[in-house]
Amino acid sequence: MKALVLASGGVDSTTCLGLAVNKYGKENVIALTVAYGQKHTKEIEAARKTAEYYGVEHLYLDLEPIFRYSDCSLLKHSDREIPHESYAEQLKETDGSPVSTYVPFRNGLFLSSAASIALSKNCSVIYYGAHADDAAGNAYPDCSSAFHNAINEAIYQGSGGQLKVEAPFVSCTKAEVVKTGLELKVPYELTWSCYEGGEKPCGVCGTCIDRAEAFRLNGVKDPALDR
Numbered sequence: 001m002k003a004l005v006l007a008s009g010g011v012d013s014t015t016c017l018g019l020a021v022n023k024y025g026k027e028n029v030i031a032l033t034v035a036y037g038q039k040h041t042k043e044i045e046a047a048r049k050t051a052e053y054y055g056v057e058h059l060y061l062d063l064e065p066i067f068r069y070s071d072c073s074l075l076k077h078s079d080r081e082i083p084h085e086s087y088a089e090q091l092k093e094t095d096g097s098p099v100s101t102y103v104p105f106r107n108g109l110f111l112s113s114a115a116s117i118a119l120s121k122n123c124s125v126i127y128y129g130a131h132a133d134d135a136a137g138n139a140y141p142d143c144s145s146a147f148h149n150a151i152n153e154a155i156y157q158g159s160g161g162q163l164k165v166e167a168p169f170v171s172c173t174k175a176e177v178v179k180t181g182l183e184l185k186v187p188y189e190l191t192w193s194c195y196e197g198g199e200k201p202c203g204v205c206g207t208c209i210d211r212a213e214a215f216r217l218n219g220v221k222d223p224a225l226d227r
Contacts, residue, residue: 004118005127006110007031007058009046010193011211012129012169015181019168020127021054022184029056030121034110036103037064039076040197049190061113073100074195082195084204091137099139101195101206107142108151111165115155118163126155131169131177133210145170174210175217182218189223201225 003020007013020029031054033047044060051058073080080100083090090099107128114126130143141147152165169177181188193211194201201208201224215222 001125002028002030002121002123003125003127004030004032004114004121004123006114006129007033007047007051008129009033009043009048009050009191010129010207011174011181011188011191011214012131012177013047014050014129014188014191015177015184015186016127016129016168017050017054017056018181018184018186021056026055029054030059030118030123031056032059032061032114032117034113035060035062035064036106037067037075037077039074039082039195042192042194042197046190046192050187053187053190059117061117063109063113066109067103067106070104072103074103082205084202085206086209087133087137087139087206090206091139094138096138098141099206102140105142107140107147111151111155115159115163115165119159124163126163126165128165128167129169129177130167131172131174133174135170143170174214178214178218182220189226191224193224 001024003024005017005020007017017031031051033044067075071078073082083100087099118126134140135144148167148170155163155165193207195205195207196202
């Protein structure tokens with residue numbers, strides 16, 4: 001059995017990559033990194049490094065043109081500033097809408113594209129790193145259990161029962177993701193989560209705040225901060 005893992009270079013997807021390699025062996029795992037017009041390439045570089053670390057085949061797909069009409073603050077053509085506050089604080093201002101760093105239907109597009117590639121590469125399962133903290137409060141609706149169940153069913157039916165989608169952390173907190181990764185000795189020192197593309201993580205964007213808290217709750221220092 002072969003698995004394709006959506007690999008963004010961050011904590012969650014790299015933990016998924018570690019899980020897949022541990023379960024199927026590196027020779028049966030493919031990492032797929034998707035560009036979407038983000039403001040920096042740090043996460044793409046991190047994905048390449050983590051794929052090299054695990055010794056898996058690494059594919060790259062550019063979906064930037066699809067997002068050209070979005071004004072999401074993560075995209076390089078947007079003039080909106082990336083919020084420097086927690087997702088909980090951001091959600092107080094959205095009136096139930098996703099946060100400004102929500103890229104429109106990104107996981108849906110990534111998984112649909114990945115399904116075609118996975119089938120062509122004889123994979124039976126796709127892994128992606130959605131977790132409960134990202135879905136909370138409708139911050140990222142395409143990280144929710146409801147979305148996962150729907151996209152899994154669509155891909156399973158659309159592939160004639162050949163392909164399933166797994167989100168092993170969809171009911172977990174980010175701290176639980178990190179706990180699993182630490183047990184698997186995932187190379188978190190190679191990962192990148194920050195929405196800013198600076199020399200070091202900014203420490204104040206939503207994903208930096210979530211990442212720091214996840215490592216703190218596990219009683220360890222984030223190894224990426226030492227590089």
